[in-house]
Amino acid sequence: MVVDPPSSGPAPPGRRAAPSAGVTGSATRVLGLLALVGLALLVLVVSIGIGSRDIGLAQSWSLLWGGDGGVADAGTEVAIVRELRVPRGLLALAVGAALGLSGAVMQGLSRNPLADPGLLGVNAGASAAVVVAIGAFGIGTVGGYVWFGLAGAAVAMVVVHVLGATGRSSGTPDRLVLAGAAVTAVLIALVNAALVLTPRVFDAFRSWNLGSLSGRRLDVLLAVGPFLAVGALAALAMARALDTLALGDRTGQALGLDVERTRVLAGAVVTVLAGAATAAVGPIAFLGLAVPHVVRGIVGPSHRWLLPYTAVVGATVLLAADVVGRVVAPPGEIQVAVTTAVLGAPVFVALCRRRRLVGV
């Protein structure tokens, strides 16, 4: 779906040179990517050293690798580091990368720089399933929600795709977005009805509904890990196809691309990544839209670079936001959905004001 800007000016004859003048060379880009990966790992290390228990960075490090960190009877500390902090950090990286990637693929699939993975009904499906889990099955742990969330996202994806494919063999991006909006509206209405009618369910749901990494342990990571990994690999493998798709359906077909199959695959990748991520940590808006948008302004629209950069940047941003959330309001923490949006939005707005916006 193309969102026409309200004041469409005339197309300027001739174009200026591409804005990404500084990052054109392949070598520069590889180096940049490696630097970002290094940054991500650095943040990961820092995050292991932060938490409500007073276990400093050096201590955590030695505890992680089997030492005793100079603490007598280090049993709980080891457990904290190994079972809470490390999985949390890894999950943050994985989910951040997944959300970024799904946003980039979604924007490429719909040829719309405003697209967000949530447009396909993923969040609504996961939310509905979690409500069912809480209300009908009395599940109260995050580990339990995960499987329901995954199932809900999958069902929503199928419904949206079937709806969008009415009268054809598969849905066009415009149709998928409309179908997603309709399905989301119905699901959200039902979810809200259930919430208002049963305050008990609402109480449990409202904390899940604000994306957070707290309480996510190894079991959550292991549950969604495979989905995220498969989704990420599939996304990266689609880079070439997405570039061709960006040229338009006709041109893409003329270049030998199976347009319909690519679209279905891309839609599946978006749902798997975003669905698994949401199932694991709850809905986090904005990351899937903002990160690819910003990265595209720096490395250009070619998916060969856009996808890996988006994944790494998304991972780093989410983990950093989580760290900030844990540091800012001790002894409690602020959910990562809040820190991401509150810190990310001003940066995003500032960038929007300065740069020439690069379309898909």
Added chain:
Amino acid sequence: MTRLLAQGVTLGYEGRTVAHDLSVTVPDDSFTVIIGPNACGKSTLLAALARVLTPAAGSVLLDGREIAGYRSKEVARRLGLLPQTATAPGGITVGDLVARGRYPHQRLLRQWSDADEVAVAEAMALTGVADLAPRLVDELSGGQRQRVWIAMALAQETPILLLDEPTTYLDISTQVDVLELCARLHAEVGRTLVAVLHDLNQAARYATHLVALRRGGTVAATGTPEEVITEDLVGDVFGLACRVLPDPETGTPMVVPRRPLRPGPGAVAGRGVGDGVPAVGG
């Protein structure tokens, strides 16, 4: 008095200047055609003349006054514009779209008068789309759609009509139809026309006054087609080596590109020089 002219205008988009200190006069009752290479500012100039683009400097005068000083509807009663690209909302019929052209003459409480009816009927008859009236615009061919848009501009009943590349995407017989229609509007109905055309030969055939712009937005020449279209000018403005012959039908200048296409050393690979024309220069 010339009704429409641009005085020392500087035109551009978002920091990019397309034309600087450009002055162009549209003679009254003429069929003026603006020609020039891509990105020389033809469409931009037309947009400025039509008041849809504000010049960064200089002024456009309509009937002796600054065009920016008029109220929008006032301008719309004197100037009509056929833009290059226009989208018809889905599901609109031909009759309705042409009727939209009457907006400058209508008021909130006077939404459809006899004058409107007559103007729309005449416009549709002139463009030959009268029997397409109940059809949906989406269903028409490119040529038919273009004629409908022209009908809408005609329904506006303005003494001056501006047309931005009215023949693009049309097949040759439809192109000729459109241009013949323009010629009739100029000669029989007495309108002043200003058109941007790509095809030099069409411009030479139909224009009574030509304005040739160079890349960079400066005027290379103005005058009658015979005065403007010369081998030197075409070579200078378009970088094309050509011969200019009189059109066998109308006697107006006809541009025939030379082979090879550019003056320069050696022939272009694959193109023979067998017709005896020397490979270098003219």
Added chain:
Amino acid sequence: MSAPPAPRVTGRLLRLAGGRVSLRVGPRSVAVGALAAAVVVLGALVSLTTGGFPLTLAEIGETLVGQGSRSTEFVVLTLRLPRLLLAVMVGGALAVSGAVLQSLSRNPLGSPDVIGFTTGASTGALVAIVLLGAGTLGTSVGALVGGVVTAAAVVALSAGRGTQGLRMVLIGIGIGAMLLSVNGWLVTTAVLQTAVEAQTWLLGDLGNRGWPQVVALAVALVVLLPVVFALARALALLELGDRPAGALGIDVGRTRTVLLIAAVGLAAAATAAAGPIPFLALAAPQIARAATRAATPVLLPSALVGAALLVAGDLAVTRLFAPVPLPVGVATGLIGGLYLVVLLVRTWRGSTT
């Protein structure tokens, strides 16, 4: 050449005052509008007479002229009538706002939240409920303040260098996302009782509102609706594109700005009065457009359809689920969503695009 055939323009011509006044009306638009109005009237009658305290039409009539008993006066004048009037006005205002914004942005999913307004209003209201413990009036004020401040911030941040439409939408999304997370955070930190109250407001609530809200909204409508309706034809012409519209004599920049402010204003007033009722601004204009098969934004039918939807929806949630007060937003979301699904299936089944 013989006289040209009369051009077939859609709609019937309505001539008054000896030809000096002429209006074009589409017969389908009139039919749809009339049907929607009938639904509104029917819904009004049902909502006024039924409920926990059934009344007859006669009793209602008496009460309206000041002849009723104390209890009927309470039921009608304090409970039911304000609620009904709010439903009609909020539904109409949101529908018109949505119709204008969808047309301006040439996007069927365009909504008044394009500049983050609704989220800002929610933030303001939630701050009032959760942090300040305010009542309904305070919440309305909070919503209005929050919404206006947010909209102003978005417009201010996207100004300069020519307000690129895309830039404004992006900034609106960014600020909206930030406020959305804040809203979520406020809901999680509140005590359960307060959180439920907040959540209910977020879903749109026509209950517990009094005459102050009704009057305030009425004033807003009286000011803004005429502006929008006067520019209705210009709005239709803008859909042709900025250049053709400009050529036809429309001051594109100014008309766009005025329409945008009016549309946001309508949404602001409606949200302040009843909370962000989801989906109404999106669905009602679409339903009206599909039913009238019009090629232009049909503002009056949209308003009537919106009013009908909200009146019917409110009736459904209050009567069908009594005594549990289900927020009306649930009904509009469900009805709107399902209708959109049906509409999409029907449209797509026939085409291949």
